[in-house]
Amino acid sequence: MRNTKACLFDLDGVIVDTAVYHFQAWRRLANELGFDFTEHQNEQLKGISRMESLELILGWGNVTLSEEEKVAWATRKNAWYLDLVKQMTPDEVLKGVPEFLTSLRANNIKIALGSASKNSKLILERINMLDYFDAIIDGNNITKGKPDPQVFLMGAEATNCKPEECVVFEDAVAGVQAGKAGGMKVIGVGSADILNEADFVIAGFEEMTIDRLF
Ligand code: BG6
């Protein structure tokens, strides 16, 4: 018998690939501050909050800013990022995601979002996916970022499920750790080498069916 009563989804890199837009906007910030960073370094920003990402990037460029300047640059970055988000279309939803979410609904499994992003509702609206979710927990609701389990524990609570009845879908190492720390099963989305702490890893949702839940 299936134990899973809710699936908790990360947004960026699981539902839609916004990492490319984050990268473009962060890179513009770095370039304007006089340095550059690689796509490889960008991997470390996945799942991490906006301000933590800024701290990491400033460290790579050896740039020191006051707290006020940091907030101003983070605001600028977000405006550049939102210019890209506003051009997104429903075609950008990752393959197999709508089909999988539809099958969850058909089987009475709750669906929640557990994202570090403060832009999650806007993105879900742009890609026409808002209606699938029973609950949305995002960067606007949490006080502790991943790998802290707070975002997923709040998702479990919002869907009236116990952590052990929840399955988390994550593309970031910090997110996999957050789900495990919350006592949940975690299915990694991406590379099995990178997401080796997950219960198992899928390359994409074309591979996922509800029979594979726990
Ligand atoms: C996460 C992304 O989902 O959200 C991170 O993986 C991002 O890269 C974080 O920094 C915060 O997003 P936002 O949209 O609030 O800047």
Ligand code: MG
């Ligand atoms: Mg992610």
